[in-house]
Amino acid sequence: MSSVPPLRVLFLDVFGTTVAQIPPVADELCRAAKEALDSKTSSISGQVRSKAMQMSCDQWVDLVINWNRSEEEFVHDSKAKHGNVDWKEVDRRRISSLQVLLANRGLIVLRLKPGTSELSVEEEGSLWNEFQLAHLGRIWHRLPPWPDTCRGLEMLNTRFTTVGLSNTYQELLNSLVDDSNIPFKHVCSSEMFNSYKPNPKVYLGAAEKLGVKPEDCALVAAHLGDLKGAKACGLYAIYVERPLEEKDPELREEKIPDLHVGEDEGGLVALAERLGIRSD
Template identity: 25%
Template structure:
């Protein structure tokens, strides 16, 4: 393992699902807020239905239907649709903005802060995420994520798995692809990174989508590292 990763200088992470528990966080956050606001809603249904719009919304940018639009704005557009579908109606503008900003308030998985802190001792670490800069910075403050830098796809004006996102990290850090490791709970993300020469680490999150999850339960290729969580990744990476 050491020979595979000895040249790595930067370790970047998919964030939604890999580092933070987006589904559980949304349900917890909005359930408390809804009770305080006197709003009865199926927040679990909202979280699941909202996430189903994630790829379709990004595809509106990818296929040229709309110009570059960051994830906060895409989430807001999707929320207008899905809130009505799950029976959440008559929210004020400020209430809708609060709901949409829940993505800024996501909690890390239990191993995230400890594992990232260990990795930070030796490597430059940061999210390579479709989230926009403000979202990722606010999330890091909320969850205590000790990033060295935020490699938001907003900087590259492309969403993953576009090559410019992965190679953009290499360009910004003046590194060859083999000196950058992509870590993710999603096989497609790692496959795109590996095709460009990056090192790869798979961290399964089998309840990202709830107890009935059927995807990304196991590594689909021989990734450079397969770790049970970020603490295990740090150990395997020598920190």
């Protein structure tokens, strides 16, 4: 491992890199749809029922990918327009964007609330009601770690300071990490720096908060755009590929990672081993 610099801190992206997001969210929506279709008390219309029964696993995955992308676009737009992000509004936005995505696929029926420009779910005929959609809209608060995450972090913690570094707000990040028992030594949200990765303020601010120089740090991420931003700030770039997570496949041509763990190579456990940490 002579090519790896003497790192002190590993910043790890959270959503997609240390916790799974696309597969478990798609699985939960698929299970919830089956439960609704099997319910004897539901009032799903024949047309909605037919469309829901025809939804394949791949179609649920595609919906989730678009759902996640819409949230990211909202955050970027909010930051650009207002110089700040209302993270509570992001949570509300997730629910409303899910409603729109489902309505576009004919799975729920939306109506304008009388005298307003707000949309509401027409419970009669829809696959889910508003209460059920609010619960589904908070899936992102209860995502599971990848199978290798906790063990890999335990190994990495023997040599490095590990820090979850995420584009979210601190309350959600703390709750997610606590509920999943992910053994980060520290967690930092982009809310702390009033910015959003890949803005340099996040990477450099996180390094400053830990009292280290950028060259003492690495970013571990499943997203090349994130790694590109970190590398431009002087951080070492470690690419841990995860299923369905790469948003910018065209960046593969730029050869951004300094170290690369392939999708089927063992995730964070494999990373620890490549960094010279033996698994007991």
